[in-house]
Amino acid sequence: MTKIIKWLINQGLSWLTGGTLDRVLSTVDKSIDNETERQKIRSEAILSHIKTQEGTRQVAMQSRVFWAVWALFAVPLGLWWAAVMLDTTFTFGWWVPDLPQSVKPWADTIFGSIFGSGAGVAGVQLISSAIRGKR
Known part of the structure; x- marks a missing residue:
């Protein structure tokens, strides 16, 4: 019985907002995914820079x-x-x-x-x- 009531409420909200709520929530989800991807790219770039510096120092210390x-x-x-x-x-x-x-x-x-x-x-x-x- 409660599942039917929840379904009716969801359908009513969707009908009242015309799907705007779904679009807003999907936009927020995409924004969060994009920010996560940016952070991942930034951390990979920093890690690459650190590894390059490490290699340079190792070569320098051989001299x-x-x-x-x-x-x-x-x-x-x-x-x-x-x-x-x-x-x-x-x-x-x-x-x-x-x-x-x-x-x-x-x-x-x-x-x-x-x-x-x-x-x-x-x-x-x-x-x-x-x-x-x-x-």
């Missing part, structure tokens, strides 16, 4: 010039950091100046790459040894 330039920045930064740590730990009374603001973003990137990659490798090794059961 000795890359590591020489990297060491040119990382070694003095490491020495500065060691001096700060020694002075802080043993209170030698050295006056180790802070890094200039123009160098600070580069130093943060270098520290992040050194310690971030080391922590990442250590984390992966810890997880893999736990999976293998060799803790």
